[in-house]
Amino acid sequence: MQLVIIAGGFGTRLRPLTLRRPKALVPLLNRPQILHLFDRVPRSVDQVFVAVNYMFEEVRDFFREIHLRPQVTVVHEPEPLGTAGAIKNLKDQIEGTFVAVNGDVIDSLDLDALVAFHRSRGRAGTLAVVPVEDPSGFGVVALDGEIVTRFVEKPPRDAAPSNLINAGRYVFEPKVLDLIPDGKQVSLEREVFPLLTREGLCAYRYDGLWSDAGTLASYLHAQALLLDAGGAGIANDADVRKAQLHPPVLIGTATSVEGTIGPHSVVGAGCRIGRATIENATLFDRVSVDDKAHVLGSVIGARAAIGEGARVRESIVGDGVQIPPHADLVGARVAP
Numbered sequence: 001m002q003l004v005i006i007a008g009g010f011g012t013r014l015r016p017l018t019l020r021r022p023k024a025l026v027p028l029l030n031r032p033q034i035l036h037l038f039d040r041v042p043r044s045v046d047q048v049f050v051a052v053n054y055m056f057e058e059v060r061d062f063f064r065e066i067h068l069r070p071q072v073t074v075v076h077e078p079e080p081l082g083t084a085g086a087i088k089n090l091k092d093q094i095e096g097t098f099v100a101v102n103g104d105v106i107d108s109l110d111l112d113a114l115v116a117f118h119r120s121r122g123r124a125g126t127l128a129v130v131p132v133e134d135p136s137g138f139g140v141v142a143l144d145g146e147i148v149t150r151f152v153e154k155p156p157r158d159a160a161p162s163n164l165i166n167a168g169r170y171v172f173e174p175k176v177l178d179l180i181p182d183g184k185q186v187s188l189e190r191e192v193f194p195l196l197t198r199e200g201l202c203a204y205r206y207d208g209l210w211s212d213a214g215t216l217a218s219y220l221h222a223q224a225l226l227l228d229a230g231g232a233g234i235a236n237d238a239d240v241r242k243a244q245l246h247p248p249v250l251i252g253t254a255t256s257v258e259g260t261i262g263p264h265s266v267v268g269a270g271c272r273i274g275r276a277t278i279e280n281a282t283l284f285d286r287v288s289v290d291d292k293a294h295v296l297g298s299v300i301g302a303r304a305a306i307g308e309g310a311r312v313r314e315s316i317v318g319d320g321v322q323i324p325p326h327a328d329l330v331g332a333r334v335a336p
Contacts, residue, residue, distance in 0.1 A: 102168030
């Protein structure tokens, strides 16, 4: 079976982290985000296509340098084609029933179970739906039994037809490609799914771990879910003898910590953390944080430095940025 990973986005909501790396390779728990998806690729998948526009060469080279069980082909989109256009771009390589997934979603969905459900219903397409407490920030699905009747994009919470949202996991028959025009930007959610509802688009309800990771808030939510699910740990050569750790946390190799870390925090390799506080935050590799600094609800790019007494809250700090002592950042995006 073939799997299409839609990974062509610019990652604008995670800038400046995506100015120098594609969104698929943004670290999540000290690994490129896309590898978390590969952790769950079932043995029934023997070929994977990764559809990429932005920073295609970086994604291509990444997959050339690692060895994964399914055959991986990185496919270039010369122009951004949207979630449906990226699939249409593969029309000459799709050979039968196939799975398509959004590349910026973290979950524990059983893809084989999704495919089995799809085959048993005999429809052109099936999408996974997941319940959320507040659906107002998502594409909400209205159902009649298992059949999707309509989509409502980001409705007010009290006007949503359900609490079920599109989970970004799909199974399609090849005839779905006929609904997507060639060579133009097309959205699955806004343009193709409304057409599929006329033929009978099925919904597969899924109740497990799920989060997208395309914004600061959702990235940190995905990180927390993965840490809670067993992703925490401390590298054998990390020096945390003087640290106060509040689990779950993940501490990378060759890192030294004297301050307070956690909960729900990740520290990359080669970091140096003084008597500072890191809470619900991520530090990429080789970050330094000086004494009395406080990093809360933020992501700090590789080789950045946080000065003594600085406070960084709900912010994204780019690679190599130097935050001066006693600075106070709230909701900031600091580029190199």
